[in-house]
Amino acid sequence: MRRFRWAMAVLVISITGYVIGSGGMWERVSNDFMKEDTPYGPGDFRIRGEKVISMKLTNPETTFKPREERSDPNRAEPTEPWMGDVSEIANRRTVRILAGDTENGVERRFEEGAQQADWWLSPDWNTLYLSTGWMDYHMEPAPGERYTPQLTQLFKSTDQGESWEKLRWPEDQNISTFRFLDAQRGYLIGWGPHIWRTENGGEHWEEIPVPAEARDPENERERFDLVALGQDNVLRMAFFDQARGESVIYSLPWGETEPRFEVAIGDYGVNDIAANEQGEVYILARKGRPMSLMPKEQLAHHPTSIWHWNGEQLAELHEFDSDLVGYALYITPEEGLLFDGVNEGSLLGKDVTAVSYDGGADWRIENEGRSAQGGYYDTRTGERWRVAGYSLYRREIP
Template identity: 90%
Template sequence: MWERISNDFMKEDTPYGPGDFRMRGEQILSMKLTNPEITLKSRDEWSDPNRAEPTAEWMGKPGESANRRTVRILAGSLEEGVERRFEEPAQQADWWLSPDWNTLYLATAWMDYHMNPAPGERYTPQLTQLFKSTDQGESWEKLRWPEDQNISTFRFLDAQRGYLIGWGPHVWRTEDGGEHWKEIPVPSTARDPENERKRFDLVALGQDNVLRMTFFDQARGESVIYALPWGETEPHFEVAVGDYGVNDIAANEQGEVYILARKGRPTSLMPKEQLVHHPTSIWHWNDDRLTELHEFDSNLVGYALYITPEEGLLFDGVNEGSLLGKDVTAVSYDGGADWRIEDEGRSAQGGYYDTRTG
């Protein structure tokens, strides 16, 4: 059962949007990427009576607007609303929040949209910064990090131990709260000499403390999953899932792995019109055998898979069978064979799911 708890969640922070939020009781923390606010002159100030004009010249220039995007850390409660605790120029960002809500890591990425790539270079430089807070975002420390090394994703076990994943792809590991980082070698087939900003299709950290990375291996012609248990020096091949794109992975403490995948190569490698009849499936890997547990109707496209506190499986996705699409959740309590699907209607896409509390 679902109960609505707010009709104006995060409405007071403009521009409107909840960001990548977390909730604990009435408390809220959120990482929010924002565009600058655009305001318009009053009608009698327009030089063309049929065309609205922004109040500042830069507001009409996409590059100027992009350069003014920021990331915010917001904190507060459902009852009293939220306040900004941190703001930094960024067009991309990711964060991690510790289970006790004390430690936050934040990575920001910003590039100057007025610049062109340097001679002989394919890309405009992107500047990366890494920040840390140990008091729920009240104060922040900028950690040492090379600005030219992109950070796209955090995957942490606790406040001291975790991974950063960036373009290349690259993986780094820390054991001392971000003071020092060691780069982990990645499979050579995960990289593309023609694309220095290539990413993994997915990186997931299971309850078994194993980091799993998936990508479409061009040489094999199928998606593969590599595993990196904590403390090991390089990932090892775990399983191939064939002609599927992996959308999510969830693993329990015993190392049983559940894979959410869609028939056909990853969407980045396929035109959208070719995905119409490519169903989403749930697979199970137990370190010995890969088994397809359930295939959903082709209209159901899953984007997230979770293990509930009662060891059930929760599928979050979209029913694309109608013109506007509908959001759905599905729950299985028999290991993925049978699923109860709930139609949530429009605009009910999940923000996050707390696997400790449900």
């Protein structure tokens, strides 16, 4: 009888498609999510109902000769000479826009050579912006130059990726990040750092001056540590101010022409910022200078904290155990705070979420299992998606 009950329990779990673990309950939506597009990888995907769209950076496919055709039977030999050339492999990397559904799979709607890319998808799913960055890995920097030139392109689609327009953009100006309010209004952020703003769907771009303290005269490819666009339509940028010896946050409300100093957070690296419609700002930060300025071994005992800024006062809401490293912070549909991170204290590393519904005082920490191949959280619907081993899972965090 016990064996029968155990078998029935396994059968029920298999039929319903749910996976139960320490992180709660996941619904298995697909067993072969985007498996048909090779080399495999789900990319930076979005899902609405059964519809799927994804931006995917990918390496070229490489193959090897069978043993009997190798010059040395005991050594793997690429089918074509370029497949053994690391620089040529890098030169053949591409970015793809894939679209379809969870039932019938996806198809490629766009592909362009790129080693770096970012994108933005409008809430109605009609408009897409895509930036690409490509450099020749066979080329050395010119005499007196620090870097090999990168060629940047900017594309736009208004029909869910079916057709594309190449927008006018100077190819020597890098684009690393999109932050858009809607299909017509938004920002581009690039190396330097630089900020550009459009009010007419990318037909014209206005460059916004950035704080002088964010620049490094010796590094033309300096970046902000973080750029976030809040629900209050305010663009916020964080960087470590060397002169002050602390991280600072500047803000740029829509329509203003220059960022203004908002708050300093001390000896912390800012990992994310979330702001609600009322302008209440929540900051995810890790003790110590930003990761880019510190050796990894020095980060072992630097805990992650959640801070709150109301425009007048900065307060630390919660400090997590130093093993929990947060990479993203969200405001959920029910005004909860969602911490998304990794437990680096475990042997293999495990994905972790923590949720607070009382303004950051108390947190429910959940282990979501070994690191996934991809996933995201939809702040509009409260749906959290995860891909592991070709399988797509869904859960709700309201």
